[in-house]
Amino acid sequence: MSYSDKVIDHYNNPRNVGSMDKSSNDVGTGLVGAPECGDVMKLQIRVNRDTNVIEEAKFKTFGCGSAIASSSLATEWVKGKTVDEALTIKNMDIVKELSLPPVKIHCSVLAEDAIRSAIADWKKKQETTKPVAVEAK
Amino acid sequence: MTLTSITAKPAPEETQTCWSCGSMRASHFCEACGKVQPPAPVDYFTFFGLPRKLNIDVALLDRDFYELSRKLHPDLNARAGSQEQEWSLQQSSRLNDAHRVLKDPIKRTEYLLKLEGVELEEQSKSATEQARVTGQLKKQVVPPDLLEEVFELNMQLEELRAQKKMGEDDPALIEEIGRQKLELEEKHEALLEELKKYWKGWDALIDRQLARQAVSQEERKQVRDKMVDLLNRRNYIRNLVRDVSEVLGD
Ligand code: FES
Numbered sequence: 001m002s003y004s005d006k007v008i009d010h011y012n013n014p015r016n017v018g019s020m021d022k023s024s025n026d027v028g029t030g031l032v033g034a035p036e037c038g039d040v041m042k043l044q045i046r047v048n049r050d051t052n053v054i055e056e057a058k059f060k061t062f063g064c065g066s067a068i069a070s071s072s073l074a075t076e077w078v079k080g081k082t083v084d085e086a087l088t089i090k091n092m093d094i095v096k097e098l099s100l101p102p103v104k105i106h107c108s109v110l111a112e113d114a115i116r117s118a119i120a121d122w123k124k125k126q127e128t129t130k131p132v133a134v135e136a137k
Numbered sequence: 138m139t140l141t142s143i144t145a146k147p148a149p150e151e152t153q154t155c156w157s158c159g160s161m162r163a164s165h166f167c168e169a170c171g172k173v174q175p176p177a178p179v180d181y182f183t184f185f186g187l188p189r190k191l192n193i194d195v196a197l198l199d200r201d202f203y204e205l206s207r208k209l210h211p212d213l214n215a216r217a218g219s220q221e222q223e224w225s226l227q228q229s230s231r232l233n234d235a236h237r238v239l240k241d242p243i244k245r246t247e248y249l250l251k252l253e254g255v256e257l258e259e260q261s262k263s264a265t266e267q268a269r270v271t272g273q274l275k276k277q278v279v280p281p282d283l284l285e286e287v288f289e290l291n292m293q294l295e296e297l298r299a300q301k302k303m304g305e306d307d308p309a310l311i312e313e314i315g316r317q318k319l320e321l322e323e324k325h326e327a328l329l330e331e332l333k334k335y336w337k338g339w340d341a342l343i344d345r346q347l348a349r350q351a352v353s354q355e356e357r358k359q360v361r362d363k364m365v366d367l368l369n370r371r372n373y374i375r376n377l378v379r380d381v382s383e384v385l386g387d
Contacts, residue, residue: 038287
């Protein structure tokens with residue numbers, strides 16, 4: 001199977017590899033896996049609390065080239081978007097952008113799952129922190 | 138295919154008459170005259186005349202396999218290039234596939250689940266679509282702490298790989314990873330044991346079915362889902378064992 005140029009580019013120069021402090025309140029972390037192949041992907045976002053804009057995104061993926069490229073692309077795409085905008089990213093957008101073949105669709109699914117899961121984690125933190133702050137007074 | 142159609146013997150509509158002598162035949166060769174038959178589209182269990190049960194006597198399977206491969210061997214069957222020899226070739230290769238899958242506990246289970254209509258990837262994709270529509274978080278099919286563990290160990294492996302590249306590996310890290318490797322292997326063993334427990338549950342359903350007792354969809358689904366879940370977890374462990382062995386160089 002041959003990889004598209006875009007996949008190879010992301011694979012060789014992955015954008016935004018790394019991690020952020022998981023316990024930080026403005027960071028959302030998504031850790032997801034594809035059971036079919038046993039690959040795992042972690043994606044983190046740092047969100048501006050006033051604007052809901054994702055200002056920073058990091059990922060680390062242990063998996064195939066397509067999964068690495070999908071997550072790399074995902075971090076590029078979510079950056080600068082609001083949380084709600086980021087939730088509109090669909091795995092098929094990634095498939096199209098990277099010209100992934102049908103057998104690699106699950107790798108893009110993983111990236112969408114990671115985005116959603118990171119955002120959910122961030123949202124949960126916002127819910128749990130706000131009421132606590134009120135109660136504390 | 139519904140469970141009612143699972144029987145030890147091929148169902149009547151799958152049984153045909155021998156092209157050569159007109160007797161009834163099994164799915165590979167004629168019981169009466171011994172001629173090889175055109176391949177019938179049967180699943181691997183049926184090919185070996187087995188019910189769809191997961192506990193298989195592998196010694197017996199091997200014996201049947203050798204006997205069948207002898208009988209189906211293309212060289213034994215008619216002139217080169219003849220139709221019979223062609224069938225013989227096709228049957229032999231099907232026999233090899235069936236044997237390879239059925240003798241392996243994991244492949245056998247995966248195969249059965251596929252026959253039962255389980256499509257792992259499809260499930261994952263539709264769960265993501267569901268999450269998109271409802272805004273609810275997709276439930277990961279394996280427990281979060283397993284993912285966590287997989288991720289952490291992968292980080293360590295990456296570190297060790299990098300160290301090795303520089304020609305300086307840290308003995309403490311190697312020892313730590315070696316220890317985890319043992320744990321993983323134990324976990325892998327434990328998963329197989331657990332799987333065999335579900336095999337029993339599944340086979341009991343098939344036995345009831347064969348005895349013409351009612352088996353509900355729900356009962357089947359329960360055992361099936363447990364096996365799917367277990368195989369999913371196993372995929373991660375298997376990958377880790379593979380990667381750890383590769384990095385440790387053994
Ligand atoms: S092959 Fe598993 S994520 Fe790509």
